[in-house]
Amino acid sequence: MAGRALEALSFDNSYARLPEAFHAKLNPTPFSSSPYLISFNAAAAELIDLDPAEAARPEFAGVFGGSLLVPGMEPLAMLYAGHQFGVYVPQLGDGRAILLGEVRNARGEKWDLQLKGAGLTPFSRDGDGRAVLRSTIREYLCSEAMHGLGIPTTRALCIVGSDHQVYREQVETGAIVVRMAPSHVRFGSFEVFYYRKQHEQLKVLADYVIARHYPHLAGAPDPYARFFDEVVERTAKLIAQWQAVGWAHGVMNTDNMSILGITLDYGPFGFIDDYDPGFICNHSDHNGRYAFSQQPYIGLWNLSCLAQALLPLAGKDELKAALDRYTPVCEGWYMELMRAKVGLLDRQEEDAELIQDLLGLMHQHRVDYTIFFRALGDFRSAPGDPNDGLRDFFLDRDAFDRWARRYAERLRAAGSRDEERRARMNRVNPKYVLRNYLAQQAIEKAQQKEFSEIDRLLTLLRNPFDDQPGMEAYAAAPPNWGKHLSVSCSS
Template identity: 40%
Template sequence: MSALFLRLKATMSVSADPRPASLPRVDAAQLGMVLDNSYANELTGLHAPWNPSPAPQPSWLALNTELAQALGLNADAIAGADGLAVFSGQALPTGASPVAQAYAGHQFGHFSPQLGDGRALLLGEVVDPQGQRRDIAFKGSGRTPFSRGGDGKAAVGPVLREYLMGEAMQALGIPTTRALAAIATGEQVARERPLPGAVLVRVAASHLRVGTFQFFAAREDQEKLKRLADYAINRHDPDLAGQPDQYLGLLRRVAERQATLIAQWMGVGFIHGVMNTDNMTISGETIDYGPCAFMEAHAPDTVFSSIDRDGRYAYANQPLIARWNLARLAEALLSLVHEDSDQAIALVSDVIDAFPALYQAQWLAVFRRKLGLVSSGNDAEDTALIEDFLALLHTQGMDHTLAFRHLADAVEATDGQAPEMMALAAPPGREPLLAWLQRWQQRLVSSGKSPPQLAVALRAANPLYIPRNHRVEEALQAATERGDLVPFERLLTVLKAPFDVQPGSEAYALPASVEQQAGYQTFCGT
């Protein structure tokens, strides 16, 4: 890892916009929303107190009742007028101290010493019935001191995309931020054309990012950097608190969480699209579903994001970028890891250099499960078996999701084949596929499981439904153009049970047509 580090002595500068006027208060107890403000109280200098801009004519787009209940909130009360007023910025719950968070970040490899919440606000934190602290934050609630010329708003389409993607990832068992609510604001936001506005209410284990650490490290503000690191440890890794190597330990834990997360992304063909350091969380949750999408035909170089012109964040590059981002976190933590810079560099370099093996172990575990392999197999042989299957998917242009799903059908087939699987490959590629299936089934013998047992395990590991890009666009277009939420709600219902066969939902499992896939792009929505 390079020993060079940006030493920026810039101070935090904010726009001159006046703070929005004070807002009426709603009794938080009636909503079951007992708010704490540990971030606002303990990390002064890393945020700006701010109020949301009230939505002029708010209405519900979606309310995540299941998540509200999991957080210990009163879902029925939140669904009422007071909940709508709070989530649309017309009122604040008692106990709330909303702030716009400051952070820096590398965006497509270029460092920006100050970014921050340009259209987001941390309303506060709740402690759920399991004792876990969760942030409740707005996205699209208006300008903040960090807006840098933006309007601070969000449109219906990007808000509902994030809602859908978060719930899909949750159902797939992948760590993620989630949407508690989506609110239509009743106003138009100016993009390439006027679009209906919306606010997302997002829940996260925290909004601490690699870029949060970069913010103070770039300013050489040791006191605030240490306070931030101590806060992160107490919140996410309390067992490290007070240990001699607690800051190095924090780096190791973040590396472990990111290795697990990225391996899970790769398993389902998820492409984040904008893995900047301000979009990598310390908690290991997926955050900021902007130009993300799920790969259909398996291709390592797949890119959907319209702004990723060089493929920096392509599917196959995601583990490499995760390591690169972790190296930036390591740079930010150097002064805390050891007072001697050379020793600090050596210590963090060990963590960064160990990441590929850490990730590889997680990747192998993910794909072993997807192939129904027992973990006691030979690592090299299993890796070759997995890589050969992925290579077949690539050369044949086979659908990533359905190819893995149909492995269960192949197990149950008396001839070791499955018509569904064979149909995914072009005729010239079926012989290599059959040869691979024979190798795979020989490997399965060591599992000691019967074909029906293997089929159950395979279907539990490989989803039938993912957020197919054309289905997502169909739902967002209907909501944006016609105010029709039925396609969104139907897709959301399907995505909440991705592993279960849902009669009547067969079309949601099918890939887009060649015409629909051609040139498909996603956008940040800012």
């Protein structure tokens, strides 16, 4: 079918029909200068049946730059609370994001469209309600990069820029990223009503989320406990995927945790370069609460906060039983992903030790996580084969040789064939990831009104497992300056 025009998008806003306590209805605040389109994501447009040709219309930047509305939009800012760096903050909410509504596509799927950087809301606190160009580029690119990697995530439709001045550490230009998700409800959306002792509103929210996103649980016995159980499983598997691909979120506050188990809110994220389990991607995280290795534990901690908020609706024992499933699911899923990364098809007891020993060597020798796992596909398992290219990643080649002999024996015992294994491994070990320095290069060009690098990265990261001719430089290790970029919550 032909794509729809902007005015023909099938907008609704079911969240706007929830009681007033859930949101503040208001329109976006237009930029002080004319908005213009910086980048358009045709793959995301397809999800809402939007004709890509619409992006060329001047009205497109108006609608997604916050100065025009189309029929059916009911803009609002959502209320929520959350635990930030372990401390409960009683009211947060969308301080710079405005939900335009939901678009239903021809398949009956609904996608929230949210403008991030759309101006002041009642929840802005001391902020200005704006996003800067660099942060919109980072979220736009990383959400699509994660989708390319097969990791559940919000999507991004476009970036709309302006010459509107925004004050951070320095004067920057304002921009809006249009974020898409089946829902933007967070753990903190439940916490706010629990701590306010508004248990009726808590039930309204739970019923809304179940009816819209977990409809198979509607009318089931113990629907709230079963709903929580599914959130636990989705979250556990999501974080296992983060760990396997070597990605750190940076701000795993409960208000940044999706009730659907999708990656939500891209601020100071980072893909690991030289493998370091203690990697901290957010320079505001002084105590390393959200270090890479801590993410599985923080996932459990955040789920325990959600369980607490659901106590008025579900039995304590049922909630605890669901929480107890988190660690086995997360660890089990992680091991399955890591077995695939090293090309193992069957399960053996010694696999965990084999993989942990490899990671230990990589940490000790500062080996690039993405590049090494991609190269490991070329490992030759025949007895006595030196695997010189892989040895050269390590200063202590003898230490690698000892590990390699164990790995080769494991592969031979499983009847593994090198060519078949290599093809399998290349399907799960990406050649390209959105390293911080690549995003920074695109940002610096965009700040000079040169936007082609954004689109180049968007195209590259859609297919991160494929060898892409002419793009070898994007698969290389970062330059030294690129390993030490400082990224904070304002990013």
